[in-house]
Amino acid sequence: MAPKLFKVTAPGSVMILGEHAVLHGATAIVAAINKRLSVELELVHGPLEPILQINSRLGQMRALIKQIIPKEPFAFVLATIQYFKAELLAKGCSLKINISSHIPPDVGFASSSAVTVATCAAIMQFLYACVPTDAQLFKVAKEIVVRQQGIASGADVAASIYGGLLLYTPQDGVLKRFSARPMITAVYAGYKTATPQVIAQVAQTFSSKPQALLEIYHKIGKLVQKASLALDHADLVEFGKYLVAHQALQHELQVSDHTLDDILEILAKHNDFVGAKISGAGLGDCVIGIASAKVHPDLVIDKLSYNLEIDSGVEYLDCK
Numbered sequence: 034m035a036p037k038l039f040k041v042t043a044p045g046s047v048m049i050l051g052e053h054a055v056l057h058g059a060t061a062i063v064a065a066i067n068k069r070l071s072v073e074l075e076l077v078h079g080p081l082e083p084i085l086q087i088n089s090r091l092g093q094m095r096a097l098i099k100q101i102i103p104k105e106p107f108a109f110v111l112a113t114i115q116y117f118k119a120e121l122l123a124k125g126c127s128l129k130i131n132i133s134s135h136i137p138p139d140v141g142f143a144s145s146s147a148v149t150v151a152t153c154a155a156i157m158q159f160l161y162a163c164v165p166t167d168a169q170l171f172k173v174a175k176e177i178v179v180r181q182q183g184i185a186s187g188a189d190v191a192a193s194i195y196g197g198l199l200l201y202t203p204q205d206g207v208l209k210r211f212s213a214r215p216m217i218t219a220v221y222a223g224y225k226t227a228t229p230q231v232i233a234q235v236a237q238t239f240s241s242k243p244q245a246l247l248e249i250y251h252k253i254g255k256l257v258q259k260a261s262l263a264l265d266h267a268d269l270v271e272f273g274k275y276l277v278a279h280q281a282l283q284h285e286l287q288v289s290d291h292t293l294d295d296i297l298e299i300l301a302k303h304n305d306f307v308g309a310k311i312s313g314a315g316l317g318d319c320v321i322g323i324a325s326a327k328v329h330p331d332l333v334i335d336k337l338s339y340n341l342e343i344d345s346g347v348e349y350l351d352c353k
Contacts, residue, residue: 039158040350042071043151045142046192047219047312047321047341050279051201051257053235053286055186058203059254062261063188064217065196067344068142070134072151074159077127085114089132098122103181109145112181113152116173120160140221140337141318145182146189150174154347164349167194171206183229196346200261211264215272216324217341218332220300222292225318232314235286249282256282273307273323280310288315296320296336305330 044065051061077084083098091106098121103112110130114121121128130152136144153174157165165173171194175187188201200209239246260275280297283289289297293311297320300309306322313319324330329340 037076039074039155039352040071041074041151041154041158041347042069042350043147043154043193043347044069044196044344045136045144045147046189047142047217047319048188049198049217049312049321050260050275050310051188051253052283052311052313052315053232053288054250054253054257055188055201055203056184056232057250059250060200060202060208060257060261061186061188062198062211062257062264063192063201064198064341065192065344065346066142066217066341068136068339068341069344070132070136070144070147070151071350072148072155073131073133074152074155075129075131076159077129079127083122083125084127086127086129087132088130090134091132091138098128109149109178109181110152112177113149113156116153116177116180117156117160121156124160137221137337137339139225140219140339141225141313142219143189143193146174146178147193149177149181150190150193150347153177154349158349158352167346168206170194170347184232192346194347196344198264198343200257209261211261213264213267213269213272214343215269216327216329217343218300218306218322218324218329219312219319219339219341220296220322220332220334221319221337221339222296222317223336224292226314226316228314231288231316234316235288238287246286249285253279253282269323269325270307273325276308276310276321276323277301283311283315286315290316293317293320296334299334300332303330303332 049062055061263272309322
C-alpha cells in the first residue's frame with residue numbers, strides 16, 4: 034500500500050559572511066543551525082474537490098487546492114502548493130499539513146526557506162514515490178523562494194538542504210562544506226526590517242555613486258575568500274578578523290543602527306568572541322558572535338540570545 038504520511042525536517046540557518054554581495058554573484062558563507070522545523074504531509078481521501086488544511090502554532094487554514102493563493106502566515110507553504118498545484122489536483126486527494134517548529138518565527142533564522150524545503154521535499158516524495166536528490170530539491174525550492182520573495186540568493190535554501198557550514202555562490206550552488214564547527218551566539222535586536230526593504234534602501238543610498246557600491250561588494254567577496262581559507266585551516270581567530278572587517282563594510286552600506294552597534298560593542302568587549310557582525314540584510318534582526326572555544330561563552334545582555342551549533346540538512350522520516 035502506498036504511504037499516506039510523509040514527514041520531513043529541515044534546519045534554519047544564519048548567514049555568516051557575504052550578505053548583500055551574494056545577491057550580485059559573490060560567494061557567501063552560510064550555516065545550518067540546530068533550530069529545526071518539521072512538516073508532516075498527510076493524504077486525505079473523501080472530499081470531491083481536493084482541500085488543503087494547514088495546522089501550526091501560527092494558526093490554521095483550510096481552502097480548496099485549486100484556489101490556493103500565497104498569503105501570510107503561510108505564504109511559503111502556499112507558494113509551494115501553488116507550484117505543484119496541477120500535479121496535486123491530478124492526484125485527486127486532499128492534503129493535511131502539520132507544521133511544528135523550534136525556529137523562532139520572528140528571528141532571522143530563515144524559517145521561510147526551511148519550511149519551503151521541508152514542504153517541497155514531502156510533496157516531491159509523495160508525487161514521485163521517491164526521495165528527491167539534494168540537487169533536485171534545491172532547484173525547485175530555490176525557484177519557489179525566489180518567486181515568493183522576489184529576490185533571494187538561495188544560500189538559506191542550500192543550508193537547509195545540505196546542512197553544515199557552506200561556501201556558496203548563486204551561480205554554482207554549494208562549493209564546499211567546511212569541517213570546522215564554530216560555536217555561534219546570535220543576539221536578536223528585537224525587531225527586523227524586511228530584506229527587500231533593506232536592499233531597496235541600500236540601492237537608494239548609493240543611487241548617485243553606483244561604483245562605490247560595487248567596490249564594497251567586491252571587498253566583501255574578497256573577505257569571504259580569505260575567511261574560507263581560515264576555515265580550511267580551522268583558524269577561528271583569523272576567521273574572526275574577517276567578521277570584524279565585514280561588519281565595517283556593512284557600516285559603509287548603512288545597514289547598521291544604534292541598537293545593532295550597541296550589541297556589537299558588547300560582543301567585541303567579551304574575550305571569548307573572536308569576531309562579531311550583523312547576520313542578514315541588517316537594520317535589525319541578529320548580530321552573531323563566533324566563539325574562540327568549543328563551548329558557548331556566558332553572555333549577559335538584555336536581549337534575546339541563542340546559542341547555536343552547526344546542524345545537518347534536510348532529513349526524511351519514515352513514511353506510513
